[in-house]
Amino acid sequence: MISIDAVAALAALAQETRLAVFRLLVQAGPSGVAAGEISTRLDIPANTLSFHLKTLSQAGLLESRQEGRFIYYAAAYARMDDLIAFLTDNCCNGGSCLPKTAQVATVEKRRAGNAA
Amino acid sequence: MISIDAVAALAALAQETRLAVFRLLVQAGPSGVAAGEISTRLDIPANTLSFHLKTLSQAGLLESRQEGRFIYYAAAYARMDDLIAFLTDNCCNGGSCLPKTAQVATVEKRRAGNAA
DNA sequence: TCATCGTTTCAACAATTCTGGAAATAACGA
DNA sequence: TCGTTATTTCCAGAATTGTTGAAACGATGA
Numbered sequence: 406m407i408s409i410d411a412v413a414a415l416a417a418l419a420q421e422t423r424l425a426v427f428r429l430l431v432q433a434g435p436s437g438v439a440a441g442e443i444s445t446r447l448d449i450p451a452n453t454l455s456f457h458l459k460t461l462s463q464a465g466l467l468e469s470r471q472e473g474r475f476i477y478y479a480a481a482y483a484r485m486d487d488l489i490a491f492l493t494d495n496c497c498n499g500g501s502c503l504p505k506t507a508q509v510a511t512v513e514k515r516r517a518g519n520a521a
Numbered sequence: 522m523i524s525i526d527a528v529a530a531l532a533a534l535a536q537e538t539r540l541a542v543f544r545l546l547v548q549a550g551p552s553g554v555a556a557g558e559i560s561t562r563l564d565i566p567a568n569t570l571s572f573h574l575k576t577l578s579q580a581g582l583l584e585s586r587q588e589g590r591f592i593y594y595a596a597a598y599a600r601m602d603d604l605i606a607f608l609t610d611n612c613c614n615g616g617s618c619l620p621k622t623a624q625v626a627t628v629e630k631r632r633a634g635n636a637a
Numbered sequence: 638t639c640a641t642c643g644t645t646t647c648a649a650c651a652a653t654t655c656t657g658g659a660a661a662t663a664a665c666g667a
Numbered sequence: 668t669c670g671t672t673a674t675t676t677c678c679a680g681a682a683t684t685g686t687t688g689a690a691a692c693g694a695t696g697a
Contacts, residue, residue, distance in 0.1 A: 638697100639696105639697085640695105640696095641694105641695085641696090641697105642693100642694085642695080642696105643692105643693090644692080644693085644694105645690105645691080645692070646689105646690080646691070646692085647688105647689085647690075647691090648687105648688095648689090648690105649686100649688100650685105650686090651684100651685090652683100652684080652686105653683080653685095654681100654684090655680105655681090655682080655683095656679100656680090656681090656682105657678100657679105657680105658677105658678090658679100659676105659677085659678090660675105660676085660677075660678100661674100661675080661676070661677090662673100662674080662675070662676085663672100663673085663674080663675095664671100664672085665670105665671085665672080665673100666669105666671085666672105667668100667669085667670090667671105
């Protein structure tokens with residue numbers, strides 16, 4: 406991940422409504438949640454939600470699939486991992502201040518253990 | 522960490538200059554870097570940098586200490602961990618999509634192994 | 638005290654963002 | 668075809684943000 410992508414992802418998450426949507430989807434799992442249900446569960450007008458879903462998608466944080474009249478949105482877990490790895494990259498110059506973070510927060514190592 | 526704090530932290534990081542500053546400090550380690558040196562290393566005007574340092578500090582992402590005429594800024598590692606934990610909280614409803622993230626990205630577990 | 642250096646505050650402008658009403662699109666069932 | 672449902676696009680206004688010149692502040696050494 407490069408800096409400009411990280412800024413886009415962070416900007417997408419740096420908004421109360423979008424953060425709530427993203428967390429809902431992170432917790433919901435890879436199968437995702439339909440836009441309408443997100444709208445209902447978080448009490449967000451459909452058009453406002455659509456705007457935020459687009460923002461999150463453009464930042465690469467969501468994936469979507471159409472199923473009939475419904476569009477299911479799911480968190481892009483790999484992207485989330487990329488972002489975390491970017492933030493913690495080379496933490497303390499490779500030192501030991503955050504050994505677990507440094508060890509785990511690399512895309513490759515995370516993916517090795519991930520089903521998503 | 523509550524949602525509004527997370528939004529503040531993410532907003533602070535969602536800006537090219539501030540993200541560069543934060544990553545510089547994450548990599549520099551707990552001893553920190555003086556404002557002037559950050560300004561030089563990243564080629565940011567002093568007043569602009571000051572504005573961004575304040576934003577990052579208010580979001581709880583930086584700590585600072587004065588030493589003579591210099592002010593050293595350092596990444597607030599615990600806060601960074603809180604943020605990551607907040608994002609990945611209850612990932613996949615506690616399922617196994619991201620076992621390593623779920624396992625590590627909790628404040629308590631991270632702190633147990635952290636010197637910072 | 639004075640000059641200097643490191644850093645912060647103030648002020649103002651351009652640019653961007655969030656929001657929701659209204660209308661449009663797209664898929665389904667009758 | 669028609670009506671309904673799910674979702675998106677268009678639009679406009681209010682609010683927020685990033686930037687930098689200029690000035691101010693605070694610590695230091697002579």
